[in-house]
Amino acid sequence: MSFMKNLMEGTNFDHKSLNALQKVTLRAVVMSFLFFGLVALEGMIMRMVQVGPAAPIPNQFFHPEHYFSIMTVHPIVGIFGSTYQLVFAAFMFLVPFLTKKPLYSVKLANFVWLMITIGTALAWIAAFVWQYAPLYTLYWPLPADTSQFQVIGGIVFILGIALIMIGTLGFIYNIYATIFARVGVHKNKTTKELLISGFGVDGMLNLWNKLRGKPPYTKEPALALPVVAIFRGTVDTFLDAIVILSAGILVLAYLVFDASGHPLDVGAIDALLYKNYFWWGLDLVADGLVLIYIAGSWYLLATLITGQKLFMENVARAALMLELLVSWMVWSHHLLADQGQPEMMKLISGEMVTAFELLTQGLALFITLVTLWKARPLKVTMELKYLLGGLVGFGLGVPAAIIQADMGMNRILHNTQWIIMAHVHMALIVGMYMTLYSALYVLWPIVTNNTKMWSAKLSNAHFWLYLIGGIGMAAFAGMAGLDGMLRRHLYVNGEFNTYMILAAICGTMILVAWAIFLFNIIMSVGLKGLVGIFMPAEDKTASYGIDPVIIAENHQV
Amino acid sequence: MTFSNSVELLAFHNVAYTIYAFIIISIIAWFGYNLTRKKKVKSLVRIPFYTYIGFLVAGGVGHHIFTYNTIPWVSQDMKRHTIKPDATYKLEVAKHKWINLPPKIMVQCGQTIEFDVRSRDLVYGFGLFRKDGTMAMQMQVNPGTDVTGILEPNDILWTFHHNGTFDMTSTEYSGPKAYSEEGKDLMFVKDFLEVVGCKEKGGKKS
Numbered sequence: 001m002s003f004m005k006n007l008m009e010g011t012n013f014d015h016k017s018l019n020a021l022q023k024v025t026l027r028a029v030v031m032s033f034l035f036f037g038l039v040a041l042e043g044m045i046m047r048m049v050q051v052g053p054a055a056p057i058p059n060q061f062f063h064p065e066h067y068f069s070i071m072t073v074h075p076i077v078g079i080f081g082s083t084y085q086l087v088f089a090a091f092m093f094l095v096p097f098l099t100k101k102p103l104y105s106v107k108l109a110n111f112v113w114l115m116i117t118i119g120t121a122l123a124w125i126a127a128f129v130w131q132y133a134p135l136y137t138l139y140w141p142l143p144a145d146t147s148q149f150q151v152i153g154g155i156v157f158i159l160g161i162a163l164i165m166i167g168t169l170g171f172i173y174n175i176y177a178t179i180f181a182r183v184g185v186h187k188n189k190t191t192k193e194l195l196i197s198g199f200g201v202d203g204m205l206n207l208w209n210k211l212r213g214k215p216p217y218t219k220e221p222a223l224a225l226p227v228v229a230i231f232r233g234t235v236d237t238f239l240d241a242i243v244i245l246s247a248g249i250l251v252l253a254y255l256v257f258d259a260s261g262h263p264l265d266v267g268a269i270d271a272l273l274y275k276n277y278f279w280w281g282l283d284l285v286a287d288g289l290v291l292i293y294i295a296g297s298w299y300l301l302a303t304l305i306t307g308q309k310l311f312m313e314n315v316a317r318a319a320l321m322l323e324l325l326v327s328w329m330v331w332s333h334h335l336l337a338d339q340g341q342p343e344m345m346k347l348i349s350g351e352m353v354t355a356f357e358l359l360t361q362g363l364a365l366f367i368t369l370v371t372l373w374k375a376r377p378l379k380v381t382m383e384l385k386y387l388l389g390g391l392v393g394f395g396l397g398v399p400a401a402i403i404q405a406d407m408g409m410n411r412i413l414h415n416t417q418w419i420i421m422a423h424v425h426m427a428l429i430v431g432m433y434m435t436l437y438s439a440l441y442v443l444w445p446i447v448t449n450n451t452k453m454w455s456a457k458l459s460n461a462h463f464w465l466y467l468i469g470g471i472g473m474a475a476f477a478g479m480a481g482l483d484g485m486l487r488r489h490l491y492v493n494g495e496f497n498t499y500m501i502l503a504a505i506c507g508t509m510i511l512v513a514w515a516i517f518l519f520n521i522i523m524s525v526g527l528k529g530l531v532g533i534f535m536p537a538e539d540k541t542a543s544y545g546i547d548p549v550i551i552a553e554n555h556q557v
Numbered sequence: 558m559t560f561s562n563s564v565e566l567l568a569f570h571n572v573a574y575t576i577y578a579f580i581i582i583s584i585i586a587w588f589g590y591n592l593t594r595k596k597k598v599k600s601l602v603r604i605p606f607y608t609y610i611g612f613l614v615a616g617g618v619g620h621h622i623f624t625y626n627t628i629p630w631v632s633q634d635m636k637r638h639t640i641k642p643d644a645t646y647k648l649e650v651a652k653h654k655w656i657n658l659p660p661k662i663m664v665q666c667g668q669t670i671e672f673d674v675r676s677r678d679l680v681y682g683f684g685l686f687r688k689d690g691t692m693a694m695q696m697q698v699n700p701g702t703d704v705t706g707i708l709e710p711n712d713i714l715w716t717f718h719h720n721g722t723f724d725m726t727s728t729e730y731s732g733p734k735a736y737s738e739e740g741k742d743l744m745f746v747k748d749f750l751e752v753v754g755c756k757e758k759g760g761k762k763s
Contacts, residue, residue: 062739062740063738063739063740064733064734064735064736064737064738064740065733067733067740068730068732068733131733133732133733134732135730139679139680139729139730140680141678141679141700142679142680142730142731142732145678145679145732147652147734148732148733148734149732267700267701267702270701271680271699271700271701272699272701272709275680275699312606335697337682337695337696337697338696338697338699338711339696339697339710339711339712339713340699340709340710340711343635351621352618352621355617355618355620355621356617358613358616358617359610359613359614359617362609362610362613363610363613366606366609369588372588372592373588373592376591376592376593376594376597377592377593377594377595377597378592378593379593380593384589384592384593385589388585388588388589391585392581392582392585395581395582395584395585396578396581396582399574399577400574402617402620403570403574403620406620406621406624407621407624407625407631407634407635408566408624408625408627408628408630408631409566409570409624409628411563411630411634411694411695411696412563412566412567412692412693412694412695414695414697414728415682415695415728415729416692422574471582475578479571482567482570482571483689483690483691484686484687484689484690484691484692485690486684486728488729488730489728489730489742490736490740490742492739492740492741495690496690
């Protein structure tokens with residue numbers, strides 16, 4: 001097939017053969033990867049500024065208003081526009097797929113990706129046009145500081161965030177409505193049984209009964225383990241959405257009153273109390289949602305890749321329940337440098353409970369590796385490689401945070417490049433995204449009706465560039481943090497030049513990897529197919545009933 | 558074993574984390590290689606599950622026990638309200654400007670200094686940096702007043718064991734107006750503090 005024909009038609013992709021569930025999944029995936037490109041570009045601009053005056057970029061990027069507007073929307077586009085979309089798309093496909101039940105509402109799923117896309121675009125526009133730049137942390141009263149930011153910029157930004165959160169609530173409703181629907185295998189299940197399984201209580205009771213020498217509480221839990229992880233993680237997603245939405249309403253109220261000529265007293269809100277509330281919510285994304293969703297994804301991928309039962313499944317279920325307590329109680333590690341924060345909260349929440357994440361994540365890593373190990377030899381597939389890449393990312397990124405969640409280390413590492421790069425970017429770019437790429441390669445034939453990937457060589461090039469670039473960028477910039485480089489600071493004279501050049505080279509590898517990946521996908525589905533994904537589905541089916549065992553058999557030698 | 562300043566601590570941390578990074582990458586790479594080999598390889602070591610869990614718990618808790626006993630500023634910070642400092646410096650900050658900024662602070666080796674920084678408007682930071690850019694210490698500076706309208710304190714005690722001149726700046730982002738149009742940090746205070754009287758490798762001269 002000629003290059004042009006491939007570009008237009010793809011390999012063997014037929015968008016008309018897709019049902020409504022497949023199409024809505026792919027729509028969100030497309031938007032997610034477009035936003036990923038934007039976030040990678042923003043990241044590279046900031047990397048280049050930090051290289052210093054020699055960097056080949058326009059001078060305007062060195063201006064504080066411009067630089068910090070990019071820094072403000074970079075996580076919004078990355079976390080919500082890209083990650084949320086991809087995760088929500090995968091889960092709104094996987095829950096029907098794993099439970100053999102239809103998705104509660106395809107219309108609601110369409111609403112979700114549209115709300116998140118429009119919301120992310122609005123937040124981006126607020127920063128680009130009006131240079132609204134309070135950063136994602138929104139430390140009170142900065143987001144309501146109209147001496148530095150225009151009111152209109154703030155209102156548009158907050159409206160954007162609100163739309164994202166409304167979309168998020170739509171996702172949550174869709175997931176729970178699907179899980180609790182009494183159809184198919186759950187026709188005779190009670191809400192209590194589904195709740196017990198969803199929170200991992202059955203796993204805990206099975207372990208308890210085993211210790212007492214009694215028969216298991218249940219041999220066939222109502223929900224598959226990955227669904228338990230989705231169920232459990234979505235609790236945190238909900239709480240996080242409520243916190244961010246309420247903080248947004250607060251900021252919006254101050255901005256609107258300011259615009260009406262009757263400004264409210266910003267001192268009425270206690271800055272430290274607000275920080276506690278906001279970090280409690282934000283940390284549910286980082287420590288609750290990401291770690292739980294990722295643990296669930298590892299378990300799913302390990303079982304699909306090996307075609308075998310998960311090693312120590314009851315322990316994994318119980319650990320997900322335990323993570324409920326951990327993720328709700330760890331936020332104080334963000335406040336170890338706040339001298340007004342009570343010492344006991346620093347000690348218990350900031351240090352001890354946070355250290356527990358080493359246990360829950362280490363457990364997930366152990367269970368995943370042993371499940372893979374017991375099934376060897378396995379085929380060298382893209383999904384296996386990405387899964388191992390994901391394990392490396394979290395293996396490096398989680399301890400980097402535990403080290404800093406300590407009163408001694410935090411005094412010299414707080415707000416440095418160490419935490420944002422060696423921890424956050426390592427865990428997100430390498431750990432989480434490589435896990436998501438693994439899921440994408442597993443689900444690709446199912447969601448696209450066995451569309452062939454255009455080039456295996458390009459898939460491999462993407463993998464290696466992304467892995468090396470991701471680890472390299474996070475490591476080099478993290479080392480600059482050890483040398484005192486702050487994370488929310490503008491350096492225009494190339495102060496940490498050597499590390500920043502190395503980080504910029506690695507960042508470029510990530511950007512190139514993304515371009516290669518996108519090109520490979522476009523050549524696989526074709527431009528016509530890409531447009532076709534957004535056309536209404538002829539088949540309105542909202543479920544996908546392939547037995548996971550059949551897929552797994554294809555992956556084994 | 559005690560770390561007398563951040564340079565020593567971060568050098569140790571750098572080596573320890575780098576070794577760990579190579580170990581974890583090697584383990585996963587070894588797994589990846591052997592997972593896909595036709596000939597099944599035998600495990601190098603057999604790690605019982607509960608030993609692994611014990612190792613994780615010991616690592617998580619032991620890390621804090623280790624730092625509490627080797628980093629002097631941890632216990633000092635926790636007990637700071639019971640310790641009498643050798644000198645106290647009170648600073649205020651508003652609209653990205655330091656108020657009551659003292660002339661260059663001179664500190665004798667081994668002295669414990671209290672810094673009490675209060676903000677009238679936004680969240681700022683307070684950080685001391687060596688001339689090579691490395692951070693000596695920092696804290697957050699939250700705004701707020703008590704019921705009588707007095708600004709809330711953000712206080713820290715710090716004991717200096719090494720000679721040197723330190724610059725100071727805000728370690729927290731407080732909006733773009735903290736910078737000039739060209740990107741210069743307007744809150745940066747050059748030569749904020751100087752420590753004298755220490756031996757070359759640190760510690761009081763006898």
